[in-house]
Structures are given as structure tokens and as C-alpha cells.
Amino acid sequence: MKSLFKKIKDGFKKTQSVVSEGIQQVLTRGGKIDEDLYEELEAVLLRGDVGPATTYYLLDELRARVKKDKLESPVELRDAMREIMESILRQGRDESDPLGPSGHASGRRVVMLVGVNGVGKTTTLAKLVKRVQDDGRTPIIAASDTFRAAASEQLEVWADRLGVHLVKSERGADPGAVAFDGIKAGEARNADVVFIDTAGRLQTQSNLMEELSKIHRVCGKAMDDAPHEVLLVLDATIGQNAISQAKVFSEAVPVSGIVLAKLDGTSKGGVILAISHELKIPVRFVGVGEKAEDLLEFDPKLFADGLIGEIAEAPAG
Amino acid sequence: MFEQLSDKLNGVFKNLRGHGTLTEDNIKESMREVRRALLEADVNFQVAKDFVKKVQERAVGTEVLKSLNPGEQVIKVVHDVMVETLGSVASELADSKKKPTRILIVGLQGSGKTTFTAKLGFHLRKRRKKTALLAACDVYRPAAMDQLGSLGKQIDIPVHIEKGETDAVGIAKRALEVAETKGHDYLLIDTAGRLHIDEELMDELARIKSELKPHQIVLVLDGMTGQDAISVAESFHEKLGVDGLVLTKMDGDARGGAALSIRSVTGIPILFIGTGETPNMLDVFHPDRLAQRILGMGDVVSLVEKAQEEVSEEEAMQLEERMRKETFSLEDFAGQLKKIRKMGPLTELVKMIPGLSKQLPSDFQIDEKQLTRVEAIIQSMTPLERNRPDVIDSSRRRRIAKGSGTSGSDVKKLIKDFLAMRKMMGQMSRMSPKDMMKMARR
Ligand SMILES: Nc1nc2c(ncn2[C@@H]2O[C@H](COP(=O)(O)OP(=O)(O)OP(=O)(O)O)[C@@H](O)[C@H]2O)c(=O)[nH]1
Numbered sequence A: 001m002k003s004l005f006k007k008i009k010d011g012f013k014k015t016q017s018v019v020s021e022g023i024q025q026v027l028t029r030g031g032k033i034d035e036d037l038y039e040e041l042e043a044v045l046l047r048g049d050v051g052p053a054t055t056y057y058l059l060d061e062l063r064a065r066v067k068k069d070k071l072e073s074p075v076e077l078r079d080a081m082r083e084i085m086e087s088i089l090r091q092g093r094d095e096s097d098p099l100g101p102s103g104h105a106s107g108r109r110v111v112m113l114v115g116v117n118g119v120g121k122t123t124t125l126a127k128l129v130k131r132v133q134d135d136g137r138t139p140i141i142a143a144s145d146t147f148r149a150a151a152s153e154q155l156e157v158w159a160d161r162l163g164v165h166l167v168k169s170e171r172g173a174d175p176g177a178v179a180f181d182g183i184k185a186g187e188a189r190n191a192d193v194v195f196i197d198t199a200g201r202l203q204t205q206s207n208l209m210e211e212l213s214k215i216h217r218v219c220g221k222a223m224d225d226a227p228h229e230v231l232l233v234l235d236a237t238i239g240q241n242a243i244s245q246a247k248v249f250s251e252a253v254p255v256s257g258i259v260l261a262k263l264d265g266t267s268k269g270g271v272i273l274a275i276s277h278e279l280k281i282p283v284r285f286v287g288v289g290e291k292a293e294d295l296l297e298f299d300p301k302l303f304a305d306g307l308i309g310e311i312a313e314a315p316a317g
Numbered sequence B: 001m002f003e004q005l006s007d008k009l010n011g012v013f014k015n016l017r018g019h020g021t022l023t024e025d026n027i028k029e030s031m032r033e034v035r036r037a038l039l040e041a042d043v044n045f046q047v048a049k050d051f052v053k054k055v056q057e058r059a060v061g062t063e064v065l066k067s068l069n070p071g072e073q074v075i076k077v078v079h080d081v082m083v084e085t086l087g088s089v090a091s092e093l094a095d096s097k098k099k100p101t102r103i104l105i106v107g108l109q110g111s112g113k114t115t116f117t118a119k120l121g122f123h124l125r126k127r128r129k130k131t132a133l134l135a136a137c138d139v140y141r142p143a144a145m146d147q148l149g150s151l152g153k154q155i156d157i158p159v160h161i162e163k164g165e166t167d168a169v170g171i172a173k174r175a176l177e178v179a180e181t182k183g184h185d186y187l188l189i190d191t192a193g194r195l196h197i198d199e200e201l202m203d204e205l206a207r208i209k210s211e212l213k214p215h216q217i218v219l220v221l222d223g224m225t226g227q228d229a230i231s232v233a234e235s236f237h238e239k240l241g242v243d244g245l246v247l248t249k250m251d252g253d254a255r256g257g258a259a260l261s262i263r264s265v266t267g268i269p270i271l272f273i274g275t276g277e278t279p280n281m282l283d284v285f286h287p288d289r290l291a292q293r294i295l296g297m298g299d300v301v302s303l304v305e306k307a308q309e310e311v312s313e314e315e316a317m318q319l320e321e322r323m324r325k326e327t328f329s330l331e332d333f334a335g336q337l338k339k340i341r342k343m344g345p346l347t348e349l350v351k352m353i354p355g356l357s358k359q360l361p362s363d364f365q366i367d368e369k370q371l372t373r374v375e376a377i378i379q380s381m382t383p384l385e386r387n388r389p390d391v392i393d394s395s396r397r398r399r400i401a402k403g404s405g406t407s408g409s410d411v412k413k414l415i416k417d418f419l420a421m422r423k424m425m426g427q428m429s430r431m432s433p434k435d436m437m438k439m440a441r442r
């Protein structure tokens, strides 16, 4: 089996390839730190979906560092950039475990997945279920997407594959009621984590966003403080709209973390810097494939390393 | 967004009022803002760069029209160049003489292929009176076939399904046989989502292509896609030869800059825009509308041009005041209605309003006959009634109805709607522009 470290490295490789190769090239080309160099860095970051606002912020910080530390050659910029990026990625983070026991007396945790259409919510849910199982704990699923064609059939296939209990209802049923039943079933079966899948919705659909707030409220009626975790799933191939998604979903429900799915498909993922910078919501996991095991914990340092393009070798073992 | 761009451009040009032409320097500064706006709309970095260059060449030396300020002038040039790039002629769906016309639908995971397959079937029947068979060839995603099956049932269009079968090429071949025997006009082939860098799965598509010889291969792309759009489109194009692009999830606030990138780099024409989850939410592509959207504007340029022809500044200020104080009368309303109607069909005008155009359903229509009736009703009122609609009792109502050839309930409804509208206008005109944009976006 590949070491976990190697797997994470590979997972971030695509992100490295465009941004890191670009940065690498700019920083090792020799010469002085001049306007041309900043312009080239700007191009690399913009091409990596970092977005104009965060790109300019990053470059301003960089200029300040150059002045303060009296940096002279481009290679010296590498550490400065890595640090700036890592500190952006660390904003809003704490050490809590998004899947661990909740503060509730039972320790049961309710995790709700939200996001726009087709980003990977349902698949991410399956991956999280597996993670909890691998930990020797018991998950349960509530299929609160009662809208999309075959949404619960999709979860059914996953539930069968993973051997986990699924609470569902017929198409068109009240999604809040399904969430409620899921939490109650979790209680009855003494599950450790209740996962609630929700239908995809664009953040501009205010009625659907209202529905989401309602599902959230209903969870609280089924169990104190529930849900304990609201994970917003974002698609790594998405550009600047991800920022609007994060903003508006946070207004409707208290988003506690982000999952960046489909990172295997993109050579970018730089938008995550923009989100961390503008919204300060921690990224918890990244999705790197369609199978249940294709999920990695997000590590700001490794990700920053990946973006800069120089990863320290794994410690032995 | 458009607010920002136009504010910034106006800032750049504020010292320029009254000068005859745009100079190289202030054009350059404004181009930086245009570039940033494009990047925020997810236009590819290189494409944005080339695009700005083109705009700059065209804008230098342009006459500043009196009716438009230089900022708007630049936006107009940007807009025109964008429409040209996006393709001035509408592209057509393939229509083969020999039935069935075969359309292969491909794309990344979750982009909206399955939904689009159903939408296209629905579109063909409704708009072109053609029959279609949908083929469920996604053998990987959990319940992918159920999804297409369920959509097909919902719109009453047949779906070829072989549950449990793991060979997508085989399913496609047999679906073709069925479509031939049954004499369907179209065969629409839904395939599994795949990464453009996944060689094995890309090969599967190549095999379906060589077996089925589709007339058109359509790439379905999420309208929110970022800088990676070009490499995605190029990979699919290289491997398969893509004939058309569909941009989905454009009912949100994504600007869709990816389409501009793909179109200008690969030349693949854009066919449809997906505007919702249900099978009827599909728009035929219009380059001008997408251009305005990428720029985050309604068709402000022509709206401003038109409005300026009709309403003097002084008059506009008076009206604004009356709206704010909610003293706007039926008299004012009739006057405005007349002017607005002179500007063009109201449906088109409403679509030009920034932020509003994308909220409207594609078949949005204002009934012009209804407006004529409204005008007739107001004309049949006395000046007193127009200024104080509260005096209108049932006998006055009967008289007005008779005079305008309408019914008492028509009159009643008009007054009720008018009072509600006046209240809303009052609230809106007391809002800051920012709040208004926010509201328009909802
Ligand atoms: N390559 C790749 N594909 C993924 C990943 N996560 C999800 N997918 C695929 O993306 C597609 C959509 O995933 P879903 O989990 O159904 O997405 P969703 O957000 O639940 O979609 P809706 O419920 O329709 O809004 C499926 O084909 C998944 O297999 C990932 O990390 N990498």
C-alpha cells in the first residue's frame, strides 16, 4: 500500500503542475526581483484560479516581505511565498475533528452536506461514511435529496456497497422530515455519526436556500445542537463562482468546513486560496477520485508546498 | 460586478469629459480594469490578454459619443468584440437525412450530461416535433441509468436501459438498432462523466464514436468552470473532435467566461445554455446575451441610449422624487408607459435590465395587448381619478369600464396592482444601489 504521505503528495500533484511549475520557472530564472517578475508571478497565480483579489493581496504581501527582509534574488521568494500561502490557508482553522464525537451527551455527531448541483456531495458522503467505518465507528445516512431523479437510488447503491443503514423516503417528500427521521434512527441504532445528504442547489435560488435553512433547523429539533458540522462541497474545477457559493451558503447555514472535490481532475484548485483568504472557512477534506477511499484530509502545509512546488521527502516509515 | 467595472471605468475617464477622443493612456488604464473583470468572470488568462489587446486597438481613436460617457463607450467596444468572438451566427443541431441523427454527449463528472440528454429530447419534441430515444450508456456512476430512466419517464420519452450491463459500447450499439427499428428521428447517447486526463475512459468514448459514427459530439460543460476549461475542451476535442458546446447551470450567477475561452481557442460553437434542473430549462445560445453576462451587464448600452432619447434629465428627477414619496400617479404611470412602449417591445426592454435578464424564464413574455387595455382604462379616468385612485367607487368603476371597453374587475385589478407597484417602487427608490443589485440578483 502506498504510504499516506505519498498518496497525499500524488493527490496534490495536479495542483502543483500548473501553479508550481510556473512559480518554479519564475523563481529560478535568475536576475533581480523586479516588476517583470511580479508580473510573471501574477500570471501564474491567475492561471491557477487564485483569482484577481487574492492574487493582488498575495503579491502585496510579498512585496512587503521583500522590503522588510531585504530579499534580493528570486529564489529567496520561495519561502516567503510558501509562508504567506500557508498562513492564508490556516485562516479559520481549529484542531477539532469534523467527524469525531460531538459535545452532545451521546457523543453522536450529525454532519450535513451542502453545495451546488453536481459538485460531489453524495460521493463525498459515501467517502466520509467509509472513513468513519474504518475508524471502527458506526455511521448512518439520511437521504434528504428528495428532488433529483434517482438521488436516493444513488445513495442506496453506496449504502449497499458500504453496508450502512439508509433512511429514505419517496421522491418529492419533505427533506427536513427525512433528516429528522435519520437523526432519530441514528439515536435508535446508537450510531456515532449521522450523515445528511441534501439536494444540489444554486446559491442564487433563494427559495431553495431557505429550504436548506429549514432542514438545518429541523435537525436541531431532532437533537440538541444538531447538525454539529455543515460541510460545503466545492468542485475544484470551478473558478471564481466558488467564492459566491461559499458566501451565500454561509448565510443560509453555518458552514463549518469545506470539502474540495474533484481535485484529481484539475491542475488548478487555486481557488481554495481565494476562499480561505476571503471567507476564512477551513478546508477539511479533498476528493481525489470517484471511489470511497478517494478522500484525503486537507493539510495546509502540504497544499502550500504543493502550490510552491517543493515537497520535503516523507520521513522514513 | 458590472457596477464595479462601470464605476472603475468612469473613474478612469472622469477627467476626460468633453474631450473628443479616447487617448492611448486612459485606454490603457481602462484595459487593466477590463482584464480584471474578465478574469473574475473566469475567462482564461491568455484569452483575456489577447482579448484586451484587440479591444484596445479598436478603442483608440474612437469618437466619444455625446450620449454615452467614455466608460460606457469602452464597454460597448468590449461588448462588440465579445459578441464577434462568441460567434455572430447561431449554430445548429445536426439533422441527418437518414434517421436517426446520432448525438453523443460527453463531459466531466457532474457537469450535467444526463440532465441535458433529457432536456434535448424534450426540446426536440417540443420545438422541432422530432422523436428521440435516449440511451443510458453510463455504466459506472451509481444509479446513473435509473436517473436517466426516471427523467425519461417524467417527460414521456423512451430510454434504452440495460441494467447490470458493463459494456457501454455494446449498449450504445443496441440502442442504435432499437432507434432504427422504431424509426426515431434522434438517438441521444448519455455517457459517464470522466476526466479528460483519464486515458482509459477517453478510449471508451473513442470506441463508441467509431462504432456509432455520431453526427455530432456535444461537450457539456459546467458554466462555473474556471481556468481549466481550455485544457478540458482541448483534450476532448483532440481525442474525439467536439462539434458543439453546452454550458449548464447558467441559472446561477456564474458569468460563464469559460465559454469565451473555449470558443476563442478551439472554435467549438456554443449550442445551448442550461438554465435549471428540470427538462424544460434549456435555452438556445445567443452570443449577445452571453457577452452581456460575461461582462455582468444587461444590455445597458442600448437601454441607456433608448432612455436618453425619451426622458429628459429634469423629468427623470421629478419622477424619481414622486416614486420615492409614493405620490407617483396613474397619470405619471400612463405617461411613462407610453414612452417606454415607444422604446420597443416591453419584453425585450425588461430583458435588458442588468441582473434581471437572467432571472426571467426563457419564455418570459409581457402581454402587449394587456398594456393597451391598461392605457385605455387610464384614459377613461378623470384627472382626479388618475391622481387619487381611492375615490373610485363602484359607479365610477362601471363608467371607466364602459369607456375603455373592459370590465369592472379589470379596473379593480389595475388599481390594486398599481397601488402595490407604487409601494414597491417607493421602497426600491429609497434603497441604495447596492441593495438594489442584491435584490435583482435574487
Ligand atoms: N474525479 C472525481 N469525480 C468525483 C469526485 N467526487 C465526485 N465525483 C463524481 O462527480 C459526479 C457527481 O457526484 P455526486 O456525488 O453525484 O454529486 P452531488 O453534488 O451529490 O450532485 P447532485 O446531488 O446532483 O447535486 C459523479 O459522477 C461522481 O462520481 C472526485 O473527487 N473526483
Ligand SMILES: Nc1nc2c(ncn2[C@@H]2O[C@H](COP(=O)(O)OP(=O)(O)OP(=O)(O)O)[C@@H](O)[C@H]2O)c(=O)[nH]1
Residues within 6 Å of the ligand: A117, A118, A148, A200, A202, B107, B108, B109, B110, B111, B112, B113, B114, B115, B116, B138, B141, B144, B191, B192, B193, B194, B248, B249, B250, B251, B252, B273, B274, B275, B276, B277, B281
Ligand atoms: N441549476 C441547474 N442545475 C443543473 C443544470 N443542469 C444539470 N443540473 C444539475 O446538476 C447536477 C448534475 O447533473 P447530471 O445531469 O447528473 O450531471 P452528469 O454530467 O450526468 O453527471 P455524471 O453522470 O455524474 O458525470 C444535478 O443535480 C442536476 O439536476 C442546470 O442547467 N441548472
Ligand SMILES: [Mg+2]
Residues within 6 Å of the ligand: A121, A122, A123, A145, A151, A197, A198, A199, A200
Ligand atoms: Mg447528490
Ligand SMILES: [Mg+2]
Residues within 6 Å of the ligand: B113, B114, B115, B138, B141, B144, B191, B192, B193
Ligand atoms: Mg450522468
